[in-house]
Amino acid sequence: MGSQEAKLKKVLGLGDLMGIAVGQVIGVGIMALMGVAIGMTGKAVVLAFVVSSVFTCITIIPLTIMATTMPTTGAQYRYSSLLLSPKIGFFWMLLFIFSKVTIAVYAISFAQYLQGLVPGIPIMPAAFVILTVLYITNMIGVKTAAVVEKIMVLVLLLALGIFLAYGLPATNFAEVFNPKDMFPSGFIGFFTAVGLLAFATGGATSIAELGGEMKNPGRDIPITIFGTTLGVGVLYALMAIVAVGILPIADVANKPLTDVARTILPGPLFLFFIIGGALFALATTLNALLTWVTKGMIIACEDGWLPKSLGVVNKKYGTPHRLLTLFYIIGVIPILGGVSLDTISKLGLGVLLFAAIIPVIAVTQLPKKYPELYAKSKFKLPPKVLMAVVVVSILLLAFQSTLMIMTLPVKIMLGAILYMIAAGIYVTFAKRKNPVLEMEEVLAVVPLAAEVEESTTFN
Template sequence: MEEKQIVVHAPIEEHKNSTKDLKRVLGRGDLMSIAVGQIIGAGIFALAGVAIGITGKSVNIAFMIAALFVIIIAFTQILISGTVRLRGGLYTQAALLVGNRFAGFYTIIYIVANLSIAMYALSFADYFLALVPGLNSKLIAITVLTIFYLANLFGVKEAAKVQHFLVITMALALTVFVVFGMPQIKPGYFSGSDFMPGGLIGLFSAATLLTYATSGAVSVMNFGAEAKNPTKDIPFVLIVSTVLVALFYALMATVAAGVMPITEVANQPLTVVALEILPYPLYVFFIVGGAMFALATTLNATLGWVTKPVLQASVDGWLPQKLGAINEKYKTPHILLTIFFVLGLVPIITGWNIGGIANFALILGNILNLFLAMATVRLPKVVPDLWEKSKYRTSKATLWTISILATLTSAFQVYLIVPSLNTTLIIGNIILLILATLFAVWRYNSGKVQMEISYEES
């Protein structure tokens, strides 16, 4: 770690390609709908059945443990997002807490990890074709990706309005699943061999898997430059959205595991249970308003936040500064947004294995979280004045406890993920790690990196 974090090598003039120029228009409700939409995605529809196969009817408990894992890690994010406005989101956190060169390393890993944007559009197309077969799946995926690209191109507030509608409809669809399913749950749910068949190991393994379905709220940190009151609203949204969604997931999981025999729902998507408990018109509503809108909200939210860390990275010189140009009318990073749109189109058109691309950066993403969790203890040192004024200021012992717990939780998840990676993915991650490190050192030493102070008091 570097002793001195944010170093300005040369005076930075005011220019349009800066996170300072983004509109601060997102209120707590906007951030909440973005977070909920980001959390509820394809994970619940695919992973609930897998988790049932691991831990049986105790899958509802596994969802709550998964939320606990997510919240423990989120505590470190709450401390910093509640103390300063992070205009570059998680990128700024990386630069501030770990160091300048780490910010360059973070940028490369971040871009690779988000090549999986197309996965949401392709999954949306799969559900659409289940209802309307015979259409071109690539055309559907391209269409939905284009719609949300345009929505975000015309301003984050406009995209947030779309998100509100999608999230409300999605909530209604998922509520229908719970309301119709609860009365059909068979007696003796919490007894018998189908409850926690794998013991505690199986329960915690399922919970680790389900962190993929319960995480996602942390992405709202990347809206630090556009939030009206980030130090108040972002910590609130991080916790409340995660807890609310996890509770709802637990209810859905109870229905999924309690209506039909475990042998018929294990490793199956939620649509199997939905077809059993819902009248067909409501089943269609569940597929459209639930599954398809869940993917749509995740895609919309992702296109909203994905550019912000890279925008700050381009301002700082890790990438060409022209890439970070801000549209004068809509105050959106239109060039970067277009780049991510194209990156999403390429796998759709070429038929790349998006699942492989997503898994490629999975382990490194968790390692990044581990670094950030460890570095949280440096918060009082890097922003002493703001830390003293923060309502989240804790004692040194509490700060270290939170940091250690979050670090151990991240390390535990890395430990559980590694055995699931094949040799190719492991080697690929090692190569990516080396290349990202070499890039960070080379670019920083080139003199082109001029780190702007991208945090401030809210």
């Protein structure tokens, strides 16, 4: 098969995927948006993290089922195309591309923490430099990026462990759950925080996009997605307890964790937390994002929705260098435009959550269109249970998306809505140049888990 997908190197083991997933999940959500969430819901932020994690675990079930049953590159685009229709798949892709304005969030947040460590460093150049460095890292190969990711994740987890080791013993737990400091903005404030924290608790499903580069996707995908989501959810709840249990709410609302860390940590450990915790958290998330963000567009180029030359994979490094450059530019534009983190976060997340409804609906067609394939899956649900999970997932995603988009500035909110309408109109009349691959052709590139040798190592 002469597709660009076939040129991707199958080099990722469970350890690589766990590193990428943890790096993706632990990032801007905890380091930059913790204070914002506290401002929205006070000390109920601990509960907000728990609820957000539960919501995430529910909404990731459909994608995990599909990724385990038929692992593939560009998972969400391909599932939407194969199980619903090619036009719906391309509509999902257009929404996904727009949502990646959030690339700038990670780079800008990194620069802000760096400025707190070294006053005087300008935000824009620093954000541009970190984005450029990680862009180059991913240009030279996914395995290189995965190795860098694992190293940074180990340092990151050590830094967060130190934060908890010093913070939990110093926490006033009676004050953490004091009702008078909870829900200052009521129901809307709490659930807006829950939705925003999807930035923190979500993200592990992104490894489904790397199915074409995994050694044993059927086994590793569910382990990575659920293990990472639950494990990081517990970590976040503990960090939230420290965040609201050390200083008064007024001192931590709408602020990063810098002041809390400075209060509980000795000088050298504070420095290590800022570098190894905050900076590495943001860098690992951005690095992980650049590792997988291009995969769906490779398939869209193969299908003829986009120029095939755009999705060319570099023969030497096995990376889609042109698509990677496109997303690099998408990330650079908000940096140069000076758009606020709050606006970028809500805009990108709101559109992404809306787009996520499409592959969730797609899973309902999997047992119908490919019953034998579904029967062999290592992770599946009875049809009625699956349908119930899909309905709940759609309601949760729609609710959170609406909260994000409706709380944007009016002009930006209208711009986002108009973009989605325009994308729908364009897709209605657009024509692709090539036929979408059938399932048999997909599996010729990415074998089922059952066909992978049992001797596959956890590396």
